[in-house]
Amino acid sequence: MEERPASRTVTAYARGLYLAQIFQLAVAAIAILAVAIGGYMVVKQRNELRAIAAEREKEEIRLVEITAEQEIKLQLNETLTAAMVAMSEARPDDAFGSELAYSRALNELETALALLPEEPAEAASDAWKNTRQTIGRMMVGTLTSAQRLPQAIEVQKALLARETPGTEIWAGYAIGLAALHCQSGDTASAAAILTAELQAGFPDLLNDNAFVTACGAIAPPPPAPEMPDRSGGDKSVGFDDLLETPAPSGAITRVFLHIRTENQRRAAANIAARLCENRSLSVPGIELVAAPRGYPPNARAIYYYPDQAADAAAIAAIVQAEIAGLGIGSWNQPLEARLYQAENLPRDRVEIWLPDIGGDAASLGPGQHSCRARLTPAQEISQYVRELNDPESANRLNAGQQVTNALRSDAAASTIDTLLAELEGERLQALSATGRFNVLYMLNTVPDWASRPQADRLTAALATIEGRSATVAIGGQTRDCIDKLKTKLSGGAAPDTCGGR
Numbered sequence: 001m002e003e004r005p006a007s008r009t010v011t012a013y014a015r016g017l018y019l020a021q022i023f024q025l026a027v028a029a030i031a032i033l034a035v036a037i038g039g040y041m042v043v044k045q046r047n048e049l050r051a052i053a054a055e056r057e058k059e060e061i062r063l064v065e066i067t068a069e070q071e072i073k074l075q076l077n078e079t080l081t082a083a084m085v086a087m088s089e090a091r092p093d094d095a096f097g098s099e100l101a102y103s104r105a106l107n108e109l110e111t112a113l114a115l116l117p118e119e120p121a122e123a124a125s126d127a128w129k130n131t132r133q134t135i136g137r138m139m140v141g142t143l144t145s146a147q148r149l150p151q152a153i154e155v156q157k158a159l160l161a162r163e164t165p166g167t168e169i170w171a172g173y174a175i176g177l178a179a180l181h182c183q184s185g186d187t188a189s190a191a192a193i194l195t196a197e198l199q200a201g202f203p204d205l206l207n208d209n210a211f212v213t214a215c216g217a218i219a220p221p222p223p224a225p226e227m228p229d230r231s232g233g234d235k236s237v238g239f240d241d242l243l244e245t246p247a248p249s250g251a252i253t254r255v256f257l258h259i260r261t262e263n264q265r266r267a268a269a270n271i272a273a274r275l276c277e278n279r280s281l282s283v284p285g286i287e288l289v290a291a292p293r294g295y296p297p298n299a300r301a302i303y304y305y306p307d308q309a310a311d312a313a314a315i316a317a318i319v320q321a322e323i324a325g326l327g328i329g330s331w332n333q334p335l336e337a338r339l340y341q342a343e344n345l346p347r348d349r350v351e352i353w354l355p356d357i358g359g360d361a362a363s364l365g366p367g368q369h370s371c372r373a374r375l376t377p378a379q380e381i382s383q384y385v386r387e388l389n390d391p392e393s394a395n396r397l398n399a400g401q402q403v404t405n406a407l408r409s410d411a412a413a414s415t416i417d418t419l420l421a422e423l424e425g426e427r428l429q430a431l432s433a434t435g436r437f438n439v440l441y442m443l444n445t446v447p448d449w450a451s452r453p454q455a456d457r458l459t460a461a462l463a464t465i466e467g468r469s470a471t472v473a474i475g476g477q478t479r480d481c482i483d484k485l486k487t488k489l490s491g492g493a494a495p496d497t498c499g500g501r
Helices: 005-088 095-115 129-145 149-161 168-183 187-193 196-201 203-207 210-214 262-278 306-326 377-389 393-407 412-421 425-430 433-444 455-467 476-489
Strands: 254-259 286-288 300-303 336-339 349-353
Touching (some): 005 095, 095 129, 129 149, 129 168, 168 187, 168 196, 254 262, 262 286, 300 306, 306 336, 306 349, 377 393, 377 412, 393 412, 393 433, 412 433, 412 455, 425 455, 433 476, 455 476
Parallel strands (some): 254 286, 300 336
Antiparallel strands (some): 300 349
16 A cells, blocks of 8 residues: 555654754763763862972972071071180189170070970981080080089980980980089989999990099099109109100190199199290199099099090100109109090190199299290290180180281291191191181281282181081181182282171
8 A cells, every 4th residue: 555645754754853862862972971071171180280289388388498497507506606605705713704604605505495496205306406415515514614513414414315325325425424423523323324334335435534433433444553663762753764655746735733622732833833934835724623523533634635645645744753853742643644535625735633632832832823835936826826716715815916916027927827727637626616717817817818828728728617517607707707818819809807806
């Protein structure tokens, strides 16, 4: 049967409608897919932007932390330099002025500690631990010099608590704490610290600490053997018989005498006079170390650096010879040379701890409590240059005037060489911040540096000083002197004064 036109129309319309629905579904599916892809891209971009923002925030925080750390270090350098300057102004003959100087130094050190971030509970996680320990050691030294031993002991305990028991650093702090107890007369507390394990594990550290061996907290070392009797029956001993060691090299020029009781001062003063007149040694003073402070059981020559053992032994023999020459029979015993290591102590001195008993001086004159050696002009200039690093400000000022006069005289060239030697090798290590500034100040007064034969030595010395700046702070005054010396070395003009003076 033939299809009617109306049926064909309906069928075509239905087919078209079906195709249209399929097309609409396809378009809808594409639209949904596009929305999903777009949403994914938006989320991805948003996450990437958030990650970038977070990384930028971390970087900004890190930069802030670096800037803050640098600022702390700069402030620490200034504060610690001020503390060292204050300590250097303490004078043995001015108790009131010294007390003020020590108080200023302690205030500066307290300020330095306050600059540091809060100390964490675990010392191992403390990024500033070494700095805290350095400041603490300076505080202990200042408190000890000011005779504030109870406070020094508390600070030393805090230093000890930050170290791992059994290590060499810990042992050093433990022995230092025992030494402070010894100085305060508390032998029992010192003995409690110096256990058998500590003594067995660190004998060298114990032997290097004069105060520990002095107070009886541990058994003293065996006495040195007596000198052989070569006198043929005559018990008086001459200098040639005593001096078994080489003569001192000249690096040690000053002898600090210590006595146990005030009635020994007359005998010590006579020894001082003979050292100055006959041995080219200066004696800045005689210190009374009265009980309950510790005192060595045997007469002793204490030196600060291992390479000075021979010089210390030679000077000990010289002192023995002068004791014999004066006829002080109760002091006629060997002086034991012992090393007492510490940081930044001068290299030009030795401590003589005379016997704690005896010192009969009825037949002796008044002597001299302090005196300067009779030196040649060259030796005298060398002595004055070393005194630019003296702890006493009066001595530094006098030395500065004498060096200035020498730089204006015919001895200018040799004086410049002597000044430069203080900035080279081990001598630079021994200079305090004040001494280093004083030497640079004196060199800055020298004209025509660019044409001088010592220009290369000065250039090398300045480079060494700046190369140590990561561990040894360069203060503002010292920096000014260095910059002006560099200008002069390059042929430029700069004032002959530096550091604001």
